[in-house]
Amino acid sequence: MLKKSLQVAGALVLSLSMVVGCASNDPNAGGENGGDGLSGTIKIDGSSTVYPVSQAVAEEFMKKNPGVEVTVSKSGTGGGFEKWTKKETDLSDASRTIKDEEKKAAEEAGLEPIEVPVAFDGITVVVNKENDFVDQLTVEQLKKIWEPDSKVKTWKDVNSEWPDEPIKLYGPGTASGTFDYFTEEIVGEGGKSRTDYTQSEDDNTLVQGVAGDKNALGYFGYAYYVENKDKLKAVKVDAGKGAVEPTDETIQNGEYAPLSRPIFIYASKQAMEKEHIKQFMEFYLTEGKELVSDVGYIKMSDEKYGEGLKKLGIE
Known part of the structure; x- marks a missing residue:
């Protein structure tokens, strides 16, 4: 008799467990x-x-x-x-x-x-920490570097006083909203860019690329720069009113133009x-x-x- 009672009780517990389990897995379940x-x-x-x-x-x-x-x-x-x-x-x-x-x-x-x-966010243009000659770039210089069919191959092509060393470029892939925004504001047309650069939808991959190459230049979201300040150097951007460094303040007030955005x-x-x-x-x-x-x-x-x-x- 006792054995039978235990079997019944066990079945009831199992049934209740199944009901609770189903309820907790319901993606439409509400609750307070x-x-x-x-x-x-x-x-x-x-x-x-x-x-x-x-x-x-x-x-x-x-x-x-x-x-x-x-x-x-x-x-x-x-x-x-x-x-x-x-x-x-x-x-x-x-x-x-x-x-x-x-x-x-x-x-x-x-x-x-x-x-x-x-x-x-402020899209941040970065170079390698060991780069001691690039502190700022104008929007025109950035356009010259990134526009389709760009003739820029070396740093000297950007500024005659800079080294005759090849620029290694890193940037977001074409599915990226950062790519769309950057090309719209810098190149002048969203989605238009040179294609001979290392692309990734993962910003950490871009960080590693720039950090590992002294001749690298790249761009990505501000948070990824903040997290890797020990490996990267942010480049000031001059949109015609003087070179501005990306900071919390300059991004929030829009002074870091044209790369500040919601x-x-x-x-x-x-x-x-x-x-x-x-x-x-x-x-x-x-x-x-x-x-x-x-x-x-x-x-x-x-x-x-x-x-x-x-x-x-x-x-």
Whole structure:
């Protein structure tokens, strides 16, 4: 009799475990804010520039909400939008605004995009730490280096007083929002660039390339420079009003022109109907904003974050 009772009790426990397990794995499960009441999965992909912010926010959010799994990947802004419009992800990191064709693809997929600025960035032009002759470059010199069919092969081609040594170039791939923004502002047309350079959607690869070659020059998001100041030297940029170094202050006030810019995360009205995504985005723009400076970017004003919350329908 006792044996039979234990068997029945065991079956009941197993059944209850299965029910709880299924509930905790439901990506649409809601729950109140705080800890184990909230569950689901959130997939984010896109800009490698925005990646450090989203990754830091995701880690802190999961500590407070262990029932939610947030994964953050970086395939470039364009690659992220492509996955997002195919509904392979829930949110998309972007270092530029969405293009018309990407917005159309989103709408055709039944998504209503919501653009949310999360921080300020300054695309940083860098050289190797051992470079003792380049302290600044004009926008015209940068254009001469990076434009399609550029004739620049050596540093001497840029400035006759500089060494007759080959320039080794490193920069983002064509799926990168940083590539789009840089070419628009420096070359004069988005997406137009010389192609004979080392490309990568992973900014850490670009950092390693410049740090390992004394004749290298590259560009990427400010946070990756801040994190590697011991290996790299930032080049001041002169847009016609004097050479300006990228710093928190010059990026925030726009003095570091023309390479200061906002960076974004894109949600959709449909994603915001899921409680765990709604609470993640609320966390991102409230507690999460305090992590922006920790990863090397510049925080926006509280008013700007408040506008983002309103866009998302969070009051």
